[in-house]
Amino acid sequence: MAQETAASGERTRRTHGERTRKEILDAAVELARVEGLEGLTIGTLAEKVGMSKGGLFAHFGSKDALQLATLDAALEIFINEVVVPAQEAPPGLERMRALSQSYLAYVERRGCFLTAAAVEFDDRPGPIRDRLQSVIEARAALVREAVEEAIRAGELRPDVDTEQLAFEVVALTVGANVEYQLSKNPMVLERVRKGLAAKLAAIAVPAKGQAARAARRAK
Amino acid sequence: MAQETAASGERTRRTHGERTRKEILDAAVELARVEGLEGLTIGTLAEKVGMSKGGLFAHFGSKDALQLATLDAALEIFINEVVVPAQEAPPGLERMRALSQSYLAYVERRGCFLTAAAVEFDDRPGPIRDRLQSVIEARAALVREAVEEAIRAGELRPDVDTEQLAFEVVALTVGANVEYQLSKNPMVLERVRKGLAAKLAAIAVPAKGQAARAARRAK
DNA sequence: CCTACCGATCGGTAGG
DNA sequence: CCTACCGATCGGTAGG
Numbered sequence A, B: 001m002a003q004e005t006a007a008s009g010e011r012t013r014r015t016h017g018e019r020t021r022k023e024i025l026d027a028a029v030e031l032a033r034v035e036g037l038e039g040l041t042i043g044t045l046a047e048k049v050g051m052s053k054g055g056l057f058a059h060f061g062s063k064d065a066l067q068l069a070t071l072d073a074a075l076e077i078f079i080n081e082v083v084v085p086a087q088e089a090p091p092g093l094e095r096m097r098a099l100s101q102s103y104l105a106y107v108e109r110r111g112c113f114l115t116a117a118a119v120e121f122d123d124r125p126g127p128i129r130d131r132l133q134s135v136i137e138a139r140a141a142l143v144r145e146a147v148e149e150a151i152r153a154g155e156l157r158p159d160v161d162t163e164q165l166a167f168e169v170v171a172l173t174v175g176a177n178v179e180y181q182l183s184k185n186p187m188v189l190e191r192v193r194k195g196l197a198a199k200l201a202a203i204a205v206p207a208k209g210q211a212a213r214a215a216r217r218a219k
Numbered sequence C, D: 001c002c003t004a005c006c007g008a009t010c011g012g013t014a015g016g
Helices: A011-039 A042-049 A053-060 A063-087 A093-110 A113-121 A127-152 A162-183 A186-203 A208-218 B011-039 B042-049 B053-060 B063-087 B093-110 B113-121 B127-152 B162-183 B186-203 B208-218
Strands: none
Touching: A011 A042, A011 A053, A011 A063, A011 A113, A011 B011, A042 A053, A042 A063, A053 A063, A063 A093, A063 A113, A063 A127, A093 A127, A093 A162, A093 A186, A113 A127, A113 A162, A113 B113, A113 B162, A127 A162, A127 B162, A162 A186, A162 B113, A162 B127, A162 B162, A162 B186, A186 B162, B011 B042, B011 B053, B011 B063, B011 B113, B042 B053, B042 B063, B053 B063, B063 B093, B063 B113, B063 B127, B093 B127, B093 B162, B093 B186, B113 B127, B113 B162, B127 B162, B162 B186
C-alpha cells in the first residue's frame, strides 16, 4: 500500500523537490503544534529549514495554502499512526479497542493535531474549518463502522445506539487529550483506558453462562 | 453576594476607571474567543473599544498582563455562569447534574474559553499555562466533591471510584464542547446529556425494590 | 531557489 | 488617556 515504484528517469529531480517539500511540511507540523496554524509564520519556518523566506514562499504561494498543506501533512501522520494500525486488527470490538489504543498512544507521543486545529478554527470560517469538519465527520464514521461491525459479529448487543456509543468514545478520548496535553499526567491516559474498557464491557454480549440473564435483562 | 455598596465619595472616579477596564476586558474576552489569547492584539482591541493603542496599553503595561487579565475575566464569566448556578442546587447527585447542565448551557452560548486556552497554551510554558493548570485542577476538585457528597448522601454506590467518575464526566463534556464548537450540531449536546444521564443511572443506588438485586450484583 | 524590497502591523516607549 | 514614534516582523511581490 505504501510502496509505489516510479519510473526512474525523472526520479532524481522529482524526488528532490518532494523531499524538500516534505521536509518543509514536517517542520511546519512541528511548529504549528506549538504555535498553532495561525501562529505558523513563513519567516520562522524558513529559518527552521534553512531557506530564504522568498524561496519557501514559492513552494506554496500563500499562507493559506501553507496552512492547508500543513494540516494535510498532520492528517497524514494521524492516518499513519492511528487509523492504519487499527485497520490491521480484526473488525468489530477488537478494532474499536485498537483504534482507541493507537489514538491514545498518538496523543501521548505528540498530542492530537486535529483537536488543536478544531479549537483554533471553530470560529474562523474558511477552507481549513471546512476541511476539519469533514475530517472529524470521517473520524466519527470510522468509529461508527467499528461499532456496527461489532454488533454484526455478535460482540455487542444489537440494541446498542451506534451513534451514541461512537460519540461517547470519541468525546471521552478527545476530552482526555485536552487534559493530558496540559497536565502530562499519565493517570489521565490510564483513566480513559479504564473508562472505555468498562463502557464496552457493560454493553458487550456476555460469554456463555451469563447470556440468558443478560438477554432477559435487556428485554 | 453580588451587591456591595461602596462609600460614595470616591465613587465617580473609581467607578469610571473600573468600568473602562471592565469594558476593555469584556471586549478582550470576545476578541480572544475568536482570535485566541495569542491572536489578541493591542491595536485591534483599542480600535474595538474606541481608544488609542497607547491609552489602552497604559491599563496593563504589557501584552502578557493583558492576556492574564483577559483570562481572569473569562474565568469570572465561567464561575458566574457555570459554578454559581450549580451551587444553588442541593449537594450530591442534583448538584452534579446542575453542574453539567450549566456547563453545557454555557458551552452552547459561548463555547468553553477554558478549553480553548488550554489547547492554545499546552505547549507554551509561562504564567498563563500555570494558571490554566490550577484552574483545571480546581474544576476537577469541584466535580469530585459533588461525587463525594452524592456517595455520602447515599445516592451513589459507596464503591464508586470518585476520581474516575469525575474524570469521565469532565472529559466527556469537554470533548463534546470541542465537537460542538466545530459542528454547531445540537445533537452533540443531546448526546452528552444522554450519556451522562445513563452513566449516573448505572451507578446510582437504586430505589426500593431493586436495591437487594443491585447489592447482590455489585457483590 | 535567492536578494531586495513593499505597506501594514506587531509590542512597546516617550513625552505630554 | 493622547500623539508620535521605535525596531522587528508580518504576508506578499518583483526580478533574477
